[in-house]
Amino acid sequence: MTNKVRGYMQLHPYHLVGPSPWPMFTSFSLMNLATSIALTSHGYMGHNYMMVMCAMTMLYSMTLWFKDMMAESTYLGDHTLAVKKGMMQGFLLFVVSEMLIFVSLFWAYLHSALNPSVELGMQWPPAGMEAMSAAELPLLNTMMLLASGVTITFAHHALINGNRKNTLYGFLYSTLLIVIFVGCQGLEYKIAPFTISDSVYGSTFFSATGLHGLHMMMLGIMLALCTWRVYNYDFTNSSHVGAETTILYTHVLDVMWLFMYMVMYWWGA
Structure with missing residues (x-):
């Protein structure tokens, strides 16, 4: 109409x-x-x-x-084209605001990590605390996120080239990888040797990784919705703003997790 x-x-x-x-x-x-x-x-x-x-x-x-x-x-x-352009610009501003939230959490973490106070035992992690091993479950999560970046890029190229079958598979695999990531992060929280109330180390660690996990849940919903829309023939190779924003969000959260893994799991431990 x-x-x-x-x-x-x-x-x-x-x-x-x-x-x-x-x-x-x-x-x-x-x-x-x-x-x-x-x-x-x-x-x-x-x-x-x-x-x-x-x-x-x-x-x-x-x-x-x-x-x-x-x-x-x-x-x-x-x-229309003007509406799509405005929606994309709005989503980019949303992504910038999300990145600034994570910058504040990294700032809080590094502020205490680079200059630990007497109350923390003059060391990082604080005295008496056991850090999460970076070579176990967090490494597996990192590999799954890198794999999701590959599958979503595969889906993007297939969508641009009009290959509906590969686009559907790409979004489906990406959705499954994100669901597995969220499940593994929940398992990681269950076996963690510290809690959010254990000094500034626990509060900043769980605040940053928990906020990222919440965003991954949102991303899983977005990917599942895109998978359904591809199945329902809602996207074309020239009109797919919803898919583009979801793909961009996937890459942003992947890069954010890489920084989080290097700072809070590998360097911070």
Whole structure:
């Protein structure tokens, strides 16, 4: 359906989004999730039911929002070249903000690591703490992320060349690798010899790696969604902004993990 059929002639290439409840609904869901996490962490709630319910509500609202966006892009033709360019620029700004968050966490880690105080025993890791071995599970996770970078690049080239089968396989393999990575990181947290409350070492380590793990969960959802859209013939070799942003996000998180592995696992230990 074009804008002319809808009853008016649009004289610009931009998409004027109609009234939608999902931005407000998602905002309240995020606020409730953050509040429930804070209250649970400080012991005001004796269970995790509210936190899980808020997370499910947020995912549900985001799902409905993304469904409307995909309809606008694939079936209504609202995403013109100007709209796609604006979406890509917006996503690049989002990536820059994400990188600055990780820069602050690296800063906090290196501030204590390069000049450990008396309270830390004048050494890093602090006295009496056993660091995570960089040659075991973290190395396996690093190899899987490097492999996901290869498979997503394979999918990108196949998508540009119009090879739907290889594109589908590339996104599928990338999704499986990210899911395995998240599972292995959860296992790593379970067997870790220290906790988030063990001095500044534990707090900065788990804050940085945990935030990266949260982003990997989001990336897994994005890759699974792209896999479904490729299967559903939503992407073409000339129109695939959703796939491009997901591919870019995969590479950014891969590079961020490499820095995290070298600084916090290899050098920091």
